[in-house]
Amino acid sequence: MSTTTASNGERAQPILFRGIDEEGLHTLEVYRRRGGYDSLKRVLDAMSPADVLAELQASGLRGRGGAGFQMGKKVSFMPAGQMDKYLICNADESEPGTFKDRELMQKSPHMLIEGMIIAAYAAGANRAFIYIRGEYQAQADILDAALVEAQAEGLVGERILDSDFELTLVVHRGAGAYICGEETGLLDSLEGKRGNPRLKPPFPANQGLYQGPTLINNVETLATVPHIIRMGGAEYAKVGTETSTGTKLVSVSGNVQRPGNYEVELGTPSREIIYGLAGGPPEGRTVKLWFPGGSSAPVLTGDDLDVPYDFDALAKAGSMLGSGAIIVVDDSVPVVAVALKLAKFYKHESCGKCTPCREGTRWTVSMLERVDNGLATPMDLDIMASVQEQIIGNCLCVLGDAMAMPIGSMVAKFRDEFEAHIEAARTRNPFGDEQPSPDPVLVQGAAA
Ligand SMILES: Cc1cc2nc3c(=O)[nH]c(=O)nc-3n(C[C@H](O)[C@H](O)[C@H](O)COP(=O)(O)O)c2cc1C
Ligand code: SF4
Numbered sequence: 001m002s003t004t005t006a007s008n009g010e011r012a013q014p015i016l017f018r019g020i021d022e023e024g025l026h027t028l029e030v031y032r033r034r035g036g037y038d039s040l041k042r043v044l045d046a047m048s049p050a051d052v053l054a055e056l057q058a059s060g061l062r063g064r065g066g067a068g069f070q071m072g073k074k075v076s077f078m079p080a081g082q083m084d085k086y087l088i089c090n091a092d093e094s095e096p097g098t099f100k101d102r103e104l105m106q107k108s109p110h111m112l113i114e115g116m117i118i119a120a121y122a123a124g125a126n127r128a129f130i131y132i133r134g135e136y137q138a139q140a141d142i143l144d145a146a147l148v149e150a151q152a153e154g155l156v157g158e159r160i161l162d163s164d165f166e167l168t169l170v171v172h173r174g175a176g177a178y179i180c181g182e183e184t185g186l187l188d189s190l191e192g193k194r195g196n197p198r199l200k201p202p203f204p205a206n207q208g209l210y211q212g213p214t215l216i217n218n219v220e221t222l223a224t225v226p227h228i229i230r231m232g233g234a235e236y237a238k239v240g241t242e243t244s245t246g247t248k249l250v251s252v253s254g255n256v257q258r259p260g261n262y263e264v265e266l267g268t269p270s271r272e273i274i275y276g277l278a279g280g281p282p283e284g285r286t287v288k289l290w291f292p293g294g295s296s297a298p299v300l301t302g303d304d305l306d307v308p309y310d311f312d313a314l315a316k317a318g319s320m321l322g323s324g325a326i327i328v329v330d331d332s333v334p335v336v337a338v339a340l341k342l343a344k345f346y347k348h349e350s351c352g353k354c355t356p357c358r359e360g361t362r363w364t365v366s367m368l369e370r371v372d373n374g375l376a377t378p379m380d381l382d383i384m385a386s387v388q389e390q391i392i393g394n395c396l397c398v399l400g401d402a403m404a405m406p407i408g409s410m411v412a413k414f415r416d417e418f419e420a421h422i423e424a425a426r427t428r429n430p431f432g433d434e435q436p437s438p439d440p441v442l443v444q445g446a447a448a
Contacts, residue, residue: 012239015227015247016220017263020107026142028149031110037155039229040114043121044163047229052122056225058233060245065090065181065218066294066323068311077205078123078213085125086214088190089116089222091132091139092174092181095294096345097325100249100261101219105132105139108223109146113169115225117160120167123215128169131186134176143171178349182397183216185351196351197397220249220324240266244310248324252278255285255330264309271305274328281330288331289410293322295342296402298409318409335414336421339407340368346403357400360391364407371418374425381418385411 014020024030031037043052057072078085089112093101105112112130120128132140147169150156158166172190179185180195187209189195208214224246228236237245244266250273253259257279264273274280274290281287287302292309298319300307307317314321329338347361367384370376388408391400411418 012247012265014263015231015239016104016108016111016223016249017261020103025108026106026110026146028110028146028153031108035230036110036226037114039226040117040155041161043118043229044161044165049122049124052118052229055228055233056122059228059236060233060243061221061224061228061236062244062311063218064220064224064248064324066095066296068321071217071221074205074217075119075123075215077203078125078215079206080124084127084210084212085123086209086212087116087120087123087125087128088183088186088209088214088216089128089130089219090181090183090186090216091130091136091219092178092186093133093136093219093323094178094181095296095323095325096342097251097253097291097294097327098323099251099253100324102136102139103261104219104223104249105136106142109139109143110150111223111226112143112219113146113150113156115222116169117156117167118225118229119215119217119222121165125213125215126167128167129190129209130169130171131180131190132171132173133181134174137173140171140173147171178345179351179397179399182399185397186216187214194351196353197399199396241308241310241312243312244321248309248321250309251323251325252328253325254290254328255281255287255333256328257282266310267308267313269305270300270307270309270326273309274305274326278326278328281328285330285332287328288333289329289335289338289413291319291325291327291406293320294325295327295345295406296320296398297322298405299413301413334421335410335417336368336372339410340365340372342406343368343403346399350399354394354396354400356391356394357396357403360387360400361403363387364403371422372425374422374427374429376422378419378422381411381415 053075056075061071062068063071091101116128130143156167156169174180177195180189182197183204184198185195204214204216240246247263247265250262250264262277289299289301291297291299292314300317300319304317307313311321343364347365350357350361352358364387367380385408388404391404
């Protein structure tokens with residue numbers, strides 16, 4: 001939506017969203033007119049895969065899908081030698097509050113395709129997939145059309161731009177399950193199985209799709225690759241902070257006046273994003289809590305608004321940058337309602353493979369319903385907090401943690417409000433037969 005970039009008061013140039021609203025950018029003609037596929041040409045004309053890898057490493061680019069792992073390092077884990085290797089773009093984008101990949105794919109599909117071809121070249125992969133969430137039908141159609149154009153111009157397929165490099169690229173539509181965004185659940189789903197996470201190790205770089213070495217990266221990560229080649233890795237690394245380089249697309253939703261996607265330089269004060277760009281909460285309201293990196297991130301409060309928006313500063317503040325989705329909750333929304341909404345989501349999306357997640361998400365929903373209808377006691381809050389602790393680190397994938405971390409943080413930071421909520425509900429509902437409160441609108445504006 002917006003292309004504003006801000007850093008410590010100074011304005012920096014957007015990288016991914018520069019000219020994103022230009023009419024026809026989704027077509028090959030307009031994308032090329034603006035210098036699109038020049039990076040690919042430069043790579044295939046004059047760079048070896050090792051040269052590309054060196055630029056990625058110099059850029060310091062960290063994955064934009066959740067874990068923030070360095071892309072260059074991940075590419076370097078791909079084994080050398082002749083074998084079928086794969087590249088997968090994770091376009092599942094199911095983390096609540098996250099809608100940045102959708103805008104990128106919709107408005108500039110060729111940026112992603114170009115990034116994928118370069119990344120595949122660096123990783124030695126000749127087969128690539130875009131795994132896109134089922135609900136993104138319009139975006140999948142746009143990608144399909146862009147792919148047809150790219151194939152017709154010799155940018156995808158055999159002997160790309162008359163080089164020896166070949167790549168087949170397929171857009172694969174998911175069926176709408178959050179767990180299929182987890183990289184190994186995605187692999188199973190792509191292989192035609194039920195999307196269940198796999199035990200790690202082995203990691204996908206060693207044994208991924210069809211047991212072959214597989215590089216998996218997020219849409220935004222891959223779309224950044226042509227820009228790193230254009231700018232040079234070292235120049236890219238000058239943007240942002242030392243350990244969080246570059247810019248980040250941030251989806252801002254919830255109780256803000258201007259929800260949408262914003263490109264910010266990493267290290268920008270969070271207040272500048274929530275208030276400066278997104279307009280802050282409605283008049284007369286204040287920020288009660290906010291999720292800095294999607295609904296899986298431990299919550300921060302209105303006292304944390306000056307934390308720089310980057311991987312390390314947010315971790316130091318006790319949360320995480322995650323998918324780069326800020327969800328703002330103002331003082332009109334009861335924290336219990338937010339926690340219940342969240343827990344229900346994770347309970348529904350748990351694949352059920354491991355006990356702490358399957359049972360822990362179910363118990364958490366039940367306990368929060370007891371809190372909401374006045375049946376709980378303050379001791380239940382201690383039990384609920386301990387259930388979250390027992391989930392964290394004890395599951396096969398981090399979906400369990402993704403519920404336990406924010407719920408645990410809400411109970412810890414808003415204990416008084418939880419207790420007052422129980423007391424008020426008990427007074428109002430002495431027989432405990434009232435239905436739980438209706439869901440709050442947690443992600444207003446996410447459909448922007
Ligand atoms: C439950 C769950 C859901 C996830 N959903 C997504 C997703 O929708 N998109 C995404 O890029 N990564 C998602 N991830 C993270 C991926 O497992 C993986 O780390 C990421 O695709 C790697 O790309 P990156 O290194 O470019 O960030 C999810 C992880 C978990 C545990
Ligand atoms: S943590 Fe939850 S979603 Fe992940 S494998 Fe275990 S049961 Fe499935």
